[in-house]
Amino acid sequence: MSTPPAPPTDPEQDRAWRERLSPEQYQVTRLSATERPFSGKYWDHHDPGAYRCVCCGAPLFTSDAKYDSGCGWPSFTAPAPDASVAEHVDRSHGMVRTEVRCAHCEAHLGHVFPDGPGPTGLRYCINSASLDFEAQADKPPPSSPPGDSSR
């Protein structure tokens, strides 16, 4: 008797994801689907705030790194400073790409490409369906210090 192969995902956990997530969110995050370009909530969304994992709430990206790449998906130059983003080599579809996943819950987020602007040169091309936007709290931005006493 050989030991049976481990199932790819725990069925209990899988059912919990199906209950919590919309069908599209489930397809994208748990089955590595890709939403249609220009179809998601956040590709043309420019409010200041944080983007969290739609599955587990982990911080992933911030609006500071978001830019308009014109590709139809939310694009970022880098993950948030405290983000838990894991990168994996993805050899599906006859290409070698770098897949981006949530390091906490393994949710598929999108891919990272080396054609981005700025110092990183990276484009994190992320599905809106993987993200949950949290608007910045209603307080003055830290860019205006109370006293101008720089020394």
Ligand SMILES: [Zn+2]
């Ligand atoms: Zn997650």
